[in-house]
Amino acid sequence: MRPTVPGEPDGPAAVDLLLAGTGAAGLSLLDALARHGVTGLRLLVVDPVDRLHAHPWDRTWCFWSKRTPAHLQKAMVASWRIAEIAAPDGAGNRLDLDPYRYHMLTADAYARLVARRVARAEAELGWHVETLVDGVRHIVDGPDAATATTESGERLTASWVFDSRPRPPTRARTTLLQHFRGHLVRTRQPRFDAERILLMDFSVPQPDRGVAFGYCLPTDAHTALVEYTVFSAQECTEPEYDEHIRDYRTRLGLAPQDDQDTTTAHVEHGVIPMTDGRFDPHPGHRVIRIGAAAGATRGSTGYTFAAVTRQTDVVAGLLAAGATPRVPDAYPRRHRVLDAIMLRALADGRLAGAPFFTRLWQANPPVRVLEFLQGTSTPRQEAAVIGTCPSLAMLGAAASLFTAGNPLSRPGI
Known part of the structure; x- marks a missing residue:
């Protein structure tokens, strides 16, 4: 990789593409570039977590589709056709989602899949990929290249910088937070019906404003992701999250805390802004935002993954055709x-x-x-x-x- 020209943010690009962040959007862009057969790509991935090699499991992503996307199938943990919605009084409403399926994949499985495709692209498409374990502090745009400065002070230039770092919207009038605490629960005795998910359970205590619900996504008779989710203006405290998830485990007939039958294999926590604010995917000539930073999060639900894959597929197709990459609107x-x-x-x-x-x-x-x-x-x-x-x-x-x-x-x- 050619060194950056000091003091010249508009100077020669050291790489063709710099990717800031490898969450869902960053991984999806790498995947799409490989699937579209972009050749000879000089690429630098910058992230405080080396997901292409360490593959940490710190989150799950869910979405629905009519057909199981072939390029994601190997990263999927489970897919379901039957779902249930529980009313505030606990009454259940069984839903047949056909022709749709509700899918779940994990960050570690998706990262492993993308890492294999990147390695294949290096061997077959002439890619040269480097990973820098660091954060991006700020990005300066230019007419022919953009420069990213890392948290450690390193300056890096690229023909295109794709920025997937979360950022607040502009001109937001209303913003709620979707925040959740989840447990991947494993039981010695069979406790779950792996053919059916509890998609939204509104029988949990409700906030004064907003909404709360639980859900249960079983992957087999002994394993399920159990989560408590709230849409509200403020996050809960740590003791409150712990109390809510223990209470919801009890409502599902599970032990509130680990015992001889039940263990917590993984704890998941997240906060997703739900807003009517504006996200500009094109803040400069050579800087392009992707993912939630480009408006991929649905304001009314917090769902993001499907829109991310739609947007990155368009971007990769344009780059493969030698055209200027543009991020389409995520929603009408x-x-x-x-x-x-x-x-x-x-x-x-x-x-x-x-x-x-x-x-x-x-x-x-x-x-x-x-x-x-x-x-x-x-x-x-x-x-x-x-x-x-x-x-x-x-x-x-x-x-x-x-x-x-x-x-x-x-x-x-």
Whole structure:
């Protein structure tokens, strides 16, 4: 790799592509570049965690699709067709998601898969890949190259810098946090039905504003990911998270803490901003943001992974064709308007979250809900979904947004 030219952020690029961060978006971009057959790529991966070699399991990603994506199949832990939604009173609603499947993959399995594809690209496509275990402090754009400065002070230039680091939105009017604590639980005795997931369980105690739910994703009769999730303005304290997940384990008939039958193999924690703010994927000529930093997180649900893969596939295809990479919108504009209204209704207490989401699943076919949440629904499907929403709460939230600026015209939408 050629050395950086000191003091010249617009000087010769040391590499073709610098990737800042290897979470879901960074791994997905590497995967897409290899699958699209981009040749002769000089690539530098910069991340405080060397995911291409260490493969830590610190998170899971879930999404749904009509067909199991062939390029992700080897990283998937499980897929399900049958789901259940539990109402606030505990009553269950069984859903057949067909033709969709709900998929779960883990960070370590996906990182291993991508690492193998990167190694194959080095051997067959002429890639030269280096990994720098460091964080990126800031990035300076230029007309022909961009320069990233690491936390340790190293300056690196690249023809393109893809930045997947989380960042706050601009011009946000409403922001909630999706925060969760999960346990990967293993039991000696068979406790789970691996053919069915509990996708949303609203029988857990609810916050004054927002919504809380549990879920249980069994991968076999002895193993399941059990999580407690909240949409609210603030995170819980550590003791509160521990209390909530213990309580939810008890509700599922599991021991609240590890015993002779039940062990916790892994603890998962995360915070995902849900916002109507604006994310600019193109802050400069040579700097491109991907993932949540490019608006891939759905404002009303926090789901991100499917949109990430759609965006990185487009970017990789453009690079393979020798074109300027552009990140497409993750979701249609009309969906972002509806997300903004729902977020405001939840945040200001106009909308009781648990009854709202319960009715959403009860009053609509599962396919309609899934396609709406995925951002692939038609206007006709969306009109049907809107027809099942509490009109007074939504109209009040829309009016509140208009006092802050027209939700149909603000840049955040």
